[in-house]
Amino acid sequence: MTKLKDDNLPLSFRSREVNGIFSCLGSGNSCQIVGIGSVGKSNLMRFLLREDIQRAKFGAEWKKYLFVYVDGNKLLENSEWGLWELMLHQILAGDTGGKLNPAIYRQVDEFHRRATMPDERHIALRYLDRAIGAALTSPESKIVFLLDEFDELYRTLPAHALDALRALRDDYKYRLMYVIAARRELHQIRSANDHREAVEELVTSNTVWLSVCSKADAQYALLRLAARHGTKPSKSQTQKILMATGGHPGLIRATFPIIQADPNRSPESLHIEKPVWEECQRIWLSLSIEEQKTLALLSRNKPVQNGTGILSLLINKGLLGGEWVDSGKVFSPLFFKYIFEEAPMEEARIRIDRQKRQVWMDDRLLKPLPPLEYKLLEYLEARRGQVCSRNQITQYLYPDEEISGVSDNAIDSIVKRLRKRLENNPGRPEFIVTVHGVGLRLIDGTDGST
Secondary structure, three states, X not given: OOOOOHHHOOOOOOHHHHHHHHHHHHOOOOEEEEOOOOOOHHHHHHHOOOHHHHHHHHHHHHHHXXXXXXXXXXXXXXXXXXXXXXXXXXXXXXXXOOOOOHHHHHHHHHHHHHHXXXXXXXXXXXXXXXXXXXXXXXXXXXXXXXXXXXXHHHHHOOHHHHHHHHHHHHHOOOOEEEEEEEOOOHHHHOOOOOOOHHHHHHHOOOEEEOOOOOHHHHHHHHHHHHHHOOOOOOHHHHHHHHHHHOOOXXXXXXXXXXXXXXXXXXXXXXXXXXXXHHHHHHHHHOOOHHHHHHHHHHHOOOOOOOXXXXXXXXXXXXXXXXOOOOOOOEOOHHHHHHHHHHOOOOOOOEEEEOOOOEEEEOOEEXXXXXXXXXXXXXXXXXXXOOEEEHHHHHHHHOOOOOHHHOOHHHHHHHHHHHHHHHOOOOOOOOOEEEEOOOEEEEOOHHHOOO
């Protein structure tokens, strides 16, 4: 059996999304790719790196573009210096086709070396700026930075670092572009009072929604997966897997081995299997609180108001409708079962009005919280039910300081003061709980059991 490799994806792969991205880049504009957990954002970003794809979409112009893949998971540290260093490094790593002449390559390599020197780390942005300028020496050359896994960076980077990204683009307008991949639109990631519009303005009008796979792409993904296992699913197995998963790549990967081992297994029972349950949870945790609540209502046939456009958003993300279910239904029966059984309809007791910076407990408006206490609660509430590490919390509360410079006592004092305002018994907290050795978690309402 022929082995299907990742680099053998057909030119038609994700054609709607790919065409939208290249159309945007061809006009000199940046864009954001928004998709739920495990839907294939990184695969799509790497697909854009392929020379044959660039040739097919840009024609003879393809040689003018240098695509630079920047994976947020490869940061040496989660900081603005970490981003500048990685971008510099990846300019060199991305020049596999030799689009930079040797003299410029050596120049960029020297900029990167100097940016990593302890005495010069603080001017790494200057070296990145000079490296981009060197790479764009030819008036026809262009650079595309593919910024993958951007969610956490966008939350934690100080606003001036994001302003710098925008400033770089403005200096090289229509010759420097960004393709940003995230689980949510950028404006959903930041808090309402956190002004980070500089980068958002570049991409908001150019949003590419990455939903579940089309039938052709889903079938191909399943065949590639089967080939790696040295087998080939029957037509009935293929149909069963694709119907159950709704074409979601992560769910296909989780479901395939189970169906392969037991072809008679009912798809309705698969959601209890650990790999499938974990994949459903990964999707669930990639959603906003409002998206989760709406899906929980729909799973119980409860009415939903679309005044905020939430239904349209769920459709854009591929969570409702699709090629395997009726319009308005959750895209995957497996994910539907997960929502129905795992997402209780308990209302949250703590609510935050971010526009007014007000906090409500049940129907009671609390006295205004001091800035750091409010900021901590806002951070935890946006990740309700998730465990947030101390490092993440520290970076969010003190974005302009090194983590090592913020004492544990400083964080503990903020937590203690916040608990006094929220908890009936601060010594035995029921809302802001400590997960020993990891961090903090807000347990409240719909997400309390996730």
